[in-house]
Amino acid sequence: MTEPAYLDYNATTPIAPEVVDAMLPYLREHYGNPSSGHLYGKRAAEGILRARGEVADLIGADADEILFTGCATEANNLAIRGVARALRDKGRHVITSAVEHPSVTMPFKRLEEEGWAVTELPVDEFGQVRPADLQQALRPDTTLVSVMHANNEVGTIQPVTELARIAHAHGALFHTDAAQSAGKISVVVDDLGVDLLTLAGHKFYAPKGVGALYVRSGTPILPLLAGAGHERGLRPGTENTPHIIAIGAAARLSREGLQRHAVHLIRLRDRLHRRLAEVIPELVLNGHPEARLPNTLNVSFPKVSGAALLEAAAADVAASTGSACHTEGDTPSGVLGAMGATAAQARGAVRLSIGIMTSEDDVDRAAAGLVTACSNV
Structure with missing residues (x-):
């Protein structure tokens, strides 16, 4: 496996x-x-x-x-x-x-x-x-x-x-x-x-x-x-x-590869977003659409718990619902609450963050796994 x-x-x-x-x-x-x-x-x-x-x-x-x-x-x-x-x-x-x-x-x-x-x-x-x-x-x-x-x-x-x-x-x-x-x-x-x-x-x-x-x-x-x-x-x-x-x-x-890595991160982040949004039109982007990190995609899935979604998709993607330093569980993010997100939006949020070692295959596999899990949870 x-x-x-x-x-x-x-x-x-x-x-x-x-x-x-x-x-x-x-x-x-x-x-x-x-x-x-x-x-x-x-x-x-x-x-x-x-x-x-x-x-x-x-x-x-x-x-x-x-x-x-x-x-x-x-x-x-x-x-x-x-x-x-x-x-x-x-x-x-x-x-x-x-x-x-x-x-x-x-x-x-x-x-x-x-x-x-x-x-x-x-x-x-x-x-x-x-x-x-x-x-x-x-x-x-x-x-x-x-x-x-x-x-x-x-x-x-x-x-x-x-x-x-x-x-x-x-x-x-x-x-x-x-x-x-x-x-x-x-x-x-x-x-x-x-x-x-x-x-x-x-x-x-x-x-x-x-x-x-x-x-x-x-x-x-x-x-x-x-x-x-x-x-x-x-x-x-x-x-x-x-x-x-x-x-x-x-x-x-990091200093030597900063610009090159940023191009790679943005390309894969946006590819992942497109793959998800094409199948799940109700998907909501959390955070600023432009003034944000090149590697970070935080999205809320409709009518589902982010924690349950990640558990169902665990064979295909390892991600989180928020900070690893917060208490684990299905508790909605305090950051999203401070941003005025609805309870359902906060509960359905997933943080997907990529790195310089991430590949297109990783992104495509993760997107497919999340889409399948979203329809089954």
């Missing part, structure tokens, strides 16, 4: 073969502690330095503005709670959006429990924050705004450049979670105008267990953990050298 077509790249990606090759010497030969002064430590430290530069090049940053973390969740927590704590004497009002990943919403909830005032911005029917809503929400004591770059469920890209400009005009810092966008579309920190930006290695063909946080030079931020002076004293703990090497290699591959 052949394995189903993998269309869950927004949950995680396979590790690129070139990334595995880059990691292996640091698992076998270059095992020294990067903080050690001898040859073994220096070799590891040199590898980390190269990787820091490669990640910086992906987003147009300086190498010393990149901090390595264990994952995007850690990076988001460090950005949000670290900045809020550093600026707590200036103000205790922070702002986020209604469609964030749990690794953003939960740190804001923690801040709220600790006495901060939190404003959650609504979104329009496409999942975008309205700049006018941010303008209205800002207060003299606002210190931080955090709005994701691209949504992990529907793929909608936020107007981050405009949002950051508005925040800065009111004296607030701006953080964006770019876990889903980095490696798929151009992400340049100066173009976006952000002060902090989160990356997740396993979303662009590096292993799970490594992330990065861009912190613009001069940004006030405090560490969450106490320890030694690793990562400018903001993330103590011996560096995970093989995984850092991996995210560096993945960043280089």
